[in-house]
Amino acid sequence: MxxxxxxxxxxxxxxxxxxxxxxxxxxxxxxxxxxxxxxxxxxxxxxxxxxxxxxxxxxxxxxxxxxxxxxxxxxxxxNTSPLSYDVIEELVQLHLKQPIDHLFSTFNKTPLASASIAQIHQATMPDGRSVIVKVQRPNIExxxxxxxxxxxxxxxxxxxxxxxxxxxxxxxxxxxxxQTLQEIDFENEAKNAKRFMMYNNNRSVIQAPHPIDELTTQYVMVQEFVDGIRINQKEQLLKADYDLNDIAEKLVYSFLFQVFKDGFYHADPHPGNLLINDGKIYFIDFGLMGKLSPLNKKILIDTLKAITFKDVDEIAKLLLQVCKQHKPIDQVAFYHDIQYLFNKYLTKGFAGLEVSAIFQDVLRFGHQYGLTFPSEFILLEKTIVIIQGVIQNLSPDLDFMAVFQSFLLTGNVIDWKELISPEHLLRSSSRQARTLANIPQKLEKTLDHINNDRLKVTIGFNNIERRMTEVNRMINRAISSLILAALIVSSTFIITTARTPSVESLGIAFFIVASIIGLILLISILRSSWRP
Structure with a gap:
């Protein structure tokens, strides 16, 4: 090795x-x-x-x-080739401490799926339960x-x-x-599945296969087999009399409840991990789960409030609060660009918005200003894009954002009563009244400072180094122009007053040199003015 x-x-x-x-x-x-x-x-x-x-x-x-x-x-x-059955048999016996034929009454030697981390086989338990056996490839970790x-x-x-x-x-x-350490730990995946089932216990439309704890280790996991229709197999769903629009809408609501209520959601909901069985949506493969801390969930909800009330300043403040900053930010340009994104996407309402396009622009915007988003939000963005793709394939006419807006209004995510309650309005009015009441006092204080020569004014400049360089360049050009003008005038005087051919030649030489320098200076000025 x-x-x-x-x-x-x-x-x-x-x-x-x-x-x-x-x-x-x-x-x-x-x-x-x-x-x-x-x-x-x-x-x-x-x-x-x-x-x-x-x-x-x-x-x-x-x-x-x-x-x-x-x-x-x-x-x-x-380009990973499937593991042979002999290797799978050896790995199962190594990690579960029993031969395959003692653990299962049947074991399909042909894998259902084979990926870079694990291989999956279907099997039957001695009590007749149909299960899948997920076996991690050797030496992956x-x-x-x-x-x-x-x-x-x-x-x-x-x-x-x-x-x-x-x-x-x-x-x-x-x-x-x-993230990889979590994905390759099958005991962690089994815990995720049980936690997901606990949160969704009262949501009858959402289900998940049960892991079998006694046959689950870090490297092998056995869980209930679900024989459902993949969510992207539209023809089969229609033959089974399913309403595609209904399935899509239930999937959106399920995802929104997972994010805004539970703070714990399935982060890899591609079609292979979503099965329809007996009118229910089964989520499978819980290796990658998204988690939102209470603080980040609050920031997300506060951002939704700021968007709802079109508070661009609050959006900018929350963005700086949640992101890591790797370089100084031009505050003027930063706020200008946020206003541009807001006007581009959110001034016409939610209808028809492309969530993936919004996130792509926001991420590019952050990269431009040296901002790094927390991994929690990046994973959420990726999941939303996957979900929207599944929905568009399943029911192209379903308005994702319309469902999202309906959820916000009815799902008790934002406490609208708090925002319009008498207490909230009273607090807001009180703040405004105090601000107005203090204006005369502050104005009087300012005038007093002016009268007594105690007023100090601080002016801040953005990109001061670049601007000072430009000022120095302008001063240097002005001085060069004055010197050049003096040379031209002097050479002209020498030529017109020369009494000998040698003095006249010297004046002509000075004039030619001054003209060349002037032409170079003119070209330099023009080039800098064309530069964006």
Whole structure:
């Protein structure tokens, strides 16, 4: 097995070969010095399955990578071949401490699904229950987590390796590592399933398969088999007399309850994880769950209130409160851009809004200003986009935002009574009255300071360094123009008063030099005025 040191050297060499970090590793001769999306994809492919998985996860993070990198990394494909039945049998016996034929009366040797992390088989329990057996591939944790740790060390040693491409890559990779550790722990997945079932116990339309605790370990999980119709199999659903619009609407309401009521939601609701059986929506595969802390849930609800009341200043304040800031922000431009996004999407009401487009613009906006959104919100954004895609395929005429608006009005998420209650109105009126009452006193104090020469005025400038540079450039040009004018006048005087040919030639030379300098100065001024 390759040592950590050898793998570290290999990762640095491959990244350097494709133009990432070669400046800091002069022993590497890059085939292409350009840091471009295609080269990053090629580097990840050459580094093997772990980096293909890392690249696939990064391709979902449009908050940290430019669109061209996202598009290129989405081309990464798993080429993982299914594990043989002999390997599966050996793994089941290793982790469940019994032979397969003792645990199950039947076991289908052909997998139902095979992915980079696990393989799934259908089986039957001795009591007749139909189940699925999810078996983790060997060494996944060792190889994938090892490579993530080494990749983090590489970036710590070469901090500028993704300069201008990714904001705070070490933090992002640590998030990916933590998320991966949760996904590959099947005991954690079983706990998630039971917690999801507890929250949705009184929502009759939502169901989940029951895990079998005594046959679940970190590496193997056995759970109830659900023989349903996938939510994207529209023809089969119609043949079974299902109302597609009704299913889509129930899915939206279910998701909204999970987010705003429970703060715990299924974060990978793609069609393969949503089955329809006996009029119910079954969620399966609970490896990736979204969680909203009480604070972030409150911020999300406060943002909805600010949107509802068209309070752009409050939206800006909440955005700065929730995001990590990695560079100074031009406050004027920041508020201007928020106002632009607000006008673009929210001045015409909710009808017909494209949620995915809104999130894409907000994430690009944050990336532009060096803002990093918490992973809780990024995961929520990805989930909303997936849900909207499922709904549009299932029922294109269903207005996602109309259902969302109805939920806000009837789901007790926002306490509208609090906003229009006499106490709330009284507090607001009281604040306004106090502000108005203090105006004469503040005005009198200001006039007193003016009369007694105690008034101080502080003026703040945005981008002061750039503006001072421009002022210095203007002053230098003005001085150069004065000197140039003096040269031209002097040379003209010399030419007109010269008494000998040599003095006249000297004056002509001065005039030519001054004209050339003047032409260069004029071109420089024109070029700077054309520059945006």
């Amino acid at each position: 390759v040592s950590h040191r050898e793998r570290f050297t290999e990762i640095v060499s491959v990244l350097g070969k494709y133009g990432f970090g070669h400046i800091y590793n002069t022993h590497v001769k890059p085939e292409n010095k350009d840091q471009n999306p295609k080269n990053l994809r090629l580097a990840f492919e050459e580094l093997g399955p772990s980096f293909i998985k890392i690249g696939q996860i990064l391709s979902t993070r449009n908050d940290i990578l430019p669109p061209e990198y996202i598009s290129e990394l989405q081309k990464l494909q798993d 060792n190889e994938l987590i090892r490579d993530l740790n080494i990749f983090i060390r590489v970036i710590e040693h070469i901090p500028n390796i993704f300069l201008g491409i990714m904001v705070n890559p070490v933090e992002i990779l640590n998030e990916i590592k933590n």
